Amino acid sequence: MSRLAATPGERIDRSRPLGFSFDGKPVTGYEGDTIVSALYADGRRVFSRSFKYHRPRGELCGCGQCANSLVDVDGSPGVRACGEPARAGMTVTHLNAWPSLEHDVMSATDRFGGRFTQVGFYYKTFIRPRRLWPVYEKVLRRAAGLGRLRERQDEREWETEYRRRHCDVLVIGGGVAGLAAAVRAAELGADVVLCDEDVEPGGALLFEGGQERARELADQARAAGVEVLTRAAAIGTFDDLVPVVQGSVLHQVRAARTIVAAGAIQQPLVFGDNDLPGIMLSGGARRLGALYGVAPGKAAVVATVDDRGLDDALALVAMGVEVRAVADLRPEVPGGPAARLREAGVEVLGGLTPVRGHGRRALEAVTVARPRGGGERRIDCDLLAVSAGAAPALSLALQGGARAAYDGARAAFRLTDLPAGMFAAGAAAGFDDRESAERSGLLAGAEAAASLGRHHPRLREEQVRLGGERPEPLVATPPAWAGEGGKAFVDLDEDVTVKDVKQAVAEGFESLELSKRYTTVTMGPSQGRFSQLPSARLIAAETGLDLETVGLTTARPPWTSVPLGVLAGRPFEAAKRSPVHARHRELGASVRWAGDWMRAYDYGDAEAETRAVHEAAGIIDVSTLGKLIVRGPEAGELLDRLYPNRISNLAPGRIRYGVLLTDAARITDDGTICRLDEETFYVTTTSSGAGAVEQWFTWWLADWGLDATVTDVTQGLAAINVAGPRVREVLARVTDLDVGKEAFPYLDAKQAKVGGVECLLLRIGFVGELGYEIHCAGAHGQALWDALADAGAELGVRPFGLEPQRVLRLEKQHIIVGQDTDSESTPYVAAMPWIVKLDKEQEFIGRWALEQRRGEAPPLELVGFRCADGKVPAEGSVVLGDDGTPAGEVTSARFSAKVDAVIGMARVPNELAADGARISISDGGQRIEAVVTKEPFFDPEGEVLRG
Amino acid sequence: MSAGFLTVAAGGPPARSPLAEGSHRGAELEERDGWMVVASYGDAEGESRARREAVGWADLSHLPKAELSGAGTWIGSPAEGLATPRGDGWSCPLTPRRALLVGDTGAPPEGATLDLTSSLGAISIVGPEARETIARFCALDTRAAVMPPFGFRPGSIARTPGYLLRAGEEAFLLIFGAAYGAYMWEVVADAGSRLGGRPVGAAALTPALPAPRQEVTTDA
Structure with a gap:
């Protein structure tokens, strides 16, 4: 087990080792590890195979948001290994590869699939001949999917609890902005709930050297009475309800005010073979080292479009990774971090971006070049840490009615309008750096509290101050894709490539929504976190539209994938x-x-x-x-x-x-x-x-x-x-x-x-x-x-x-309403004209309609019948008219031992509603003959009943 | 003739709670006012501790319940959402002309009453985890600022129509259709036992369910 030297902020407890198995082989990690961090420390870089092409996939985000490391844990597929804490004794297996993760037969689709794997192939091919669809379906179902559910389950796997929680303020996101917002709102007397997906609140502070501040803010929040929910993902916004999934508990949070402080999602770059194991987000690489003491690679190249990548490169240097170069898309790389990198001996290359990853099973080298060609350099490395800017996590706000617009300066979409009762803080509000994010959180907390009548004395002052300090970030817009050759993935979840999206556009699927449905881009488990912006960019490039026009796909729940068992609730039926x-x-x-x-x-x-x-x-x-x-x-x-x-x-x-x-x-x-x-x-x-x-x-x-x-x-x-x-x-x-x-x-x-x-x-x-x-x-x-x-x-x-x-x-021909009557049955149809008293002095419900039909023979009438041959027609069987067409319906039928015959009731055409009339009943192709009997089969005179 | 057949008559066979399938299991029963009531589940001390330290729930379906209709001072204002103490019970307003009388309220000075004791089941939930227990099956807001003691709310109780009365700081009374009794007992027991609670008999419950005449301060 290889680990970096212990650091103060790390999450693992090195005094408490734990063991589990991966694909049958023992792995040792520490308490606090994720499955991925333990496997990384064990030297593994590949955890599953991709959805369509069965390409080996390594870690991408390091925080449980990507679908690159989906594994099966103790029989439950679809677990994100980079967010799932390692537990002693757990059995972890890879997904989507057979017979083994190393040698997967289905990986032939990557090499030889050719035209059989292009976008739309299924739609175009398997619609004919129609009769073969059941065969196609069987084969496709076997080939598709991400893991298999157990076929038999003796007990409910999910002991789900629903918990309703009302509060004044719900803060979504426990980064610096969210924590600050929660603290401020609670200190002003609001009842506050904060939910965060990580095992502890703090967000990026936890791995960017701010762990002390994170823990200080978390302590302040708890001291102020904030209910802090960790490993708790808000999965959607439904009017006044935000469901928050925490393990097997579904908190149904109803908040008077909501503060969205969900942070930002670092974006990948699109270039040839950008999915090779070893290519990951720079933030993910940094998390692995800072939180779990794991070196994400030995020799690294960092590719970035913003300062975040430079900071991450410095962190990699600090943890002992050999950073061979930093390719910054910005031609003029700003001083600060770049200067420090150079001081550390790292080559900083301005105006370059990766154009091709190299390696068979994992990354061995990367070629960087200018986006439009030229300046190519191939650099050997086993880690390419990328930062293509940060897209604010807007989905939950958008589901709640917020609106977003493209912000060219940030190369991302940002919120423009918030619905009543919703506030934003941190990256979601456009405050990216730590200090301004915290201040924006304090302000959002104060504003939310003030809207509930709990005023902060310096609210206006803080509003003015923050309004003037929103710094413009220095971000280069990443290219829609760069380089030629290899497969350039726009969506790693669904294995959607640049070529696929281009073809979709060429076939007329020019809108993002249509392209999404045709190519399945953004439809994978990560819900478009890493693919929405790249696919929008690609469609903009192909159509010539601007990104504002291309827009975003409609935000829909669940924002985080959730087992259906959690939604199912407790197994009780209100009987x-x-x-x-x-x-x-x-x-x-x-x-x-x-x-x-x-x-x-x-x-x-x-x-x-x-x-x-x-x-x-x-x-x-x-x-x-x-x-x-x-x-x-x-x-x-x-x-x-x-x-x-x-x-x-x-x-x-x-x-x-x-x-x-x-x-x-x-x-x-x-x-x-x-x-x-x-x-x-x-x-x-x-x-x-x-x-x-x-x-x-x-x-x-x-x-x-x-x-x-x-x-x-x-x-x-x-x-x-x-x-x-x-x-x-x-x-x-x-x-x-x-x-x-x-x-x-x-x-x-x-x-x-x-x-x-x-x-x-x-x-x-x-x-x-x-x-x-x-x-x-x-x-x-x-x-x-x-x-x-x-x-x-x-x-x-x-x-x-x-x-x-x-x-x-039935022997007495007493009707059951709803069975012997239908939505067209009047008392006349139901053979009870005697109940209608039109000479009654009062107006009554239905009187007018009954008066219209007074004296008319109803087109259908409910009658009894007796079957001649002992067959019991199914309820709903058709009564045939003289010409053999459907003319009525059997409403009830049973064998009566008392009558010693099959008896029933049916609505029949008026001309057949006479004692002794013969009717034919068609029951699923079987013909049953019957005789109409308008009098009750038992006690027709009512002597017994009245006796 | 009157609607007297709605009422549990004295001298007849002991009345059986609609929750009996669940609540009488393992219980020591005693007869009170014509009803078989759970005295305890054989561990009075453990039951008292449960309701003091976590949560206890008890079948109180025998509590008198009646509908009061017509005009009158007893009806109260449904907009305020507060029950009014009357005798050893509460008058819980439903509409400006209807109220639900719970407990031994005595006869109202005006208006007509209809006995609903058999129509409605009742479960008392008491203890520091009472609110959390209720939150497992009911979306009504039970925070003290919103629903102080004597707060009364009609609403969905475990997906069935019912009422929630806050009898004290940590004491609630669920009132629901009697036909849902067995289901409701199962739901409450499931929720409460996950929070360290247990069913309790009347003996353990008495100090926790304040009589309406008592002064109750709110923690709003």
């Missing part, structure tokens, strides 16, 4: 359960989703359950029914206006069936209305319709201004339907109430104790048999169920689930 749910489980019910409820589908034998209802009695939990209490002096008036039949004349203790209609008279829900007393009605709805009905009632109530209130008590009441020929025997064992025919007739309601529980009994019957629906406080639901089940045990009573209920109600 509604009836008060009797636990008992159903104990009884072995098959529980399924029904809307947002978990319901008992059956208890193992749906047919026996159906039979029990007909032969003895059954109990079913119908607690899921919607239930509303409508009360007040004008409650009856309200219901009269909502239902097409009369409600206000209902006597206390009586029940009426009702349907709810839209303005166009389409059925939206149905249920019963029971009058409890003069001013109180108890309304039931379908299970899935409760919420919508409550909203519907409340909305109209507000509009009409009637003196009534509507309260949803769906979840507060248990409801159990007990039905069957022996139901009265059952009830006699658990209640003193006389439930006989005379004392308790059909459609009556009574309150009484059942099994000791105060209940409301409704004499109604959805399943067709003699039945009572018993409602009680949910807290007594299980006790009521138990009482009924115990009382009925000797009588052959058994619980029945949803499936038997569906058969039973």
Whole structure:
């Protein structure tokens, strides 16, 4: 393990070695290392192969932002090795190479791919013949991708936590500007959160000799109450929400103000073979040495367009790297750092830039020359540290509504307009050097706090002062590309070359957005951090447009790639359960989703359950029914206006069936209305319709201004339907109430104790048999169920689930709204014209539309049918008209043992809606013949139900 | 007839919390006012420590809850977002003409009430990590400056409609649809246990959930 001498700011703890494996071989690093720094110290320079050409790739950024060092860690692909801390025992493997990182079969695409790898090849080739696409797809899917997810996963890999955090000020970025902003805002009394992607805040200070200041500012921030989130990336801005991913925690930060201090991203240079391992950003090289004690190379050339590269060259010299030359694109290299370099014996070459990297598996030499040719020099080296200027990290600000413009002086885009509530500091605001960045942070913090009413006494003074000190940087604009020969990559993530972009432009994809979609430039894991500016520059060069016109692609989340598992949240589903749910489980019910409820589908034998209802009695939990209490002096008036039949004349203790209609008279829900007393009605709805009905009632109530209130008590009441020929025997064992025919007739309601529980009994019957629906406080639901089940045990009573209920109600031709009705079903279509009372004095919802159709035969009508040959048509099967074309639809169908036939309901053309009419049903090509039966299959006269 | 069937009647079988599937597991139960209530989970000292040092959560679904509608001084102003102490409970304004009464408020002088005790489940969350626990499943802003003690907010609780009442500095009451009881218990337990908390019985809870009559200072 080769390391530089220890330095004060380094991040590694040399007293704590750790071991892990890379491609099966042991590697030793230190606590504090990244995977890449440990591998570098171990002498490795290649960590993965590139996406398309399978070229060996080494480190680029040194800070977890590039996609050059994607590896698989413990079975999770796509991990950025240069940002991922090394952990003892971890298993790291390369990606995208087979059979090994050194010898990759697919690297043939680099040498022999030729026309098969040019941009647009897939689009143009694999669209025909269309029938071969499944084959193409299989092959392409195998060849594509960056690693493989495990095919089987027994447990959730991500123990994700969501954490909502409200604050006054969110500071994105923990560099000097961000820290200063956070400190200032917090000291002025704001509640501040700061997030930073690195393991500790400080940004460039940490490796540029400012670590003491960084730690001082971080301490100040914490002392002022700032919540500092490290290794925490803001991945997007969504209106008032900024999601910040920190390990497996997703902080959903809602801040009143946001300060963007995300710093700047050093840019690469574009020239032939600019991807050779050994070519990296000068800042990355410097990080490796300063933070991890690793020499990024032995013999280096530094290529730069700004002073940052010169500073980095000096740092490399200081760490003992032999810097053989500095190629500065600026013809006149400014004094300062250049002079110091020369004093250190480094040759500084003005006006030159790299035009070609040399080397087979890694960098061996670089040729520098003037961008337009001439002055060529080849210099042997194993490290080329490049600095093509710094692009402020604007994506998050732009996602939040900021605007940017090209700044020729900086050779980069900069923010011009910020949305209300957003502030910028540091490089994002155009303050590049350390001192002015810190002052801009202090000012942004003060301005954000002031906008929240927490004023800083010298705010105006600081604004004036900072406004006058924005220094113009001395930056040369890098060429769109330089040199000839080799592959010159504009986008290392996606292996997009200069040639690709040129071809895209030549084919008409002249806008950056179109070119992006055609070539995939900027679409890789680094989200265009290192490719957006170079590709814009290249398109500008090819089209002759200026960079302001070319612009940037639309900024979209996620700014930092994030595992889907983090977004998935905790594995809980918001299920509604009836008060009797636990008992159903104990009884072995098959529980399924029904809307947002978990319901008992059956208890193992749906047919026996159906039979029990007909032969003895059954109990079913119908607690899921919607239930509303409508009360007040004008409650009856309200219901009269909502239902097409009369409600206000209902006597206390009586029940009426009702349907709810839209303005166009389409059925939206149905249920019963029971009058409890003069001013109180108890309304039931379908299970899935409760919420919508409550909203519907409340909305109209507000509009009409009637003196009534509507309260949803769906979840507060248990409801159990007990039905069957022996139901009265059952009830006699658990209640003193006389439930006989005379004392308790059909459609009556009574309150009484059942099994000791105060209940409301409704004499109604959805399943067709003699039945009572018993409602009680949910807290007594299980006790009521138990009482009924115990009382009925000797009588052959058994619980029945949803499936038997569906058969039973079909025998009676009772409709289920939403299943037997659709968005066009009026009461006339649903064969219930009797419910429409057009002679009612009140206006009611749907009246006008019903009046338009009064006396008309509806084009379709809901009828029952019986199948001749025992086949059960699928719900949704087509009813054919006389000419064999689709004319109607099967809405429900089941086999009924009671009827001893397949029965169902269907909407059929009016001319077929007659008893005995024959209909043909087409079910997936199968023809089923059926006979229309308009009367219920069971108890057509209603004698049982009313008995 | 009246809507009396909504109410848990005295003398009937003990009422069962809608959270019982979760909250009664491993619990020592006792009957209070007709309800089976969790007295403890067998470690009263550990439960007290949890709510003092981290977070404890308790099933308080038996707390009386009612809707008050109509005009009247008890309704309060929903714009202020504050519950008003009434007796041993709170009147929590929902709209200018409706309030949710929580706890033993006594009978309001005017307006009509409807018993919602069975309709709404309730979980008390107490302790220094109470806010952090709530932040794991609820986006309501619980900072003291925004929601001081007695603050009351309707909102989304773990993706379901509900209410949040701040009963004290470190004491909150979640109120939600009873049918979500088992789900809500699971969600709260998941969030709280990651923060070092545990479910607690009524015994451990009592000192942490201040009676509304008590003076409560805000940390705003």
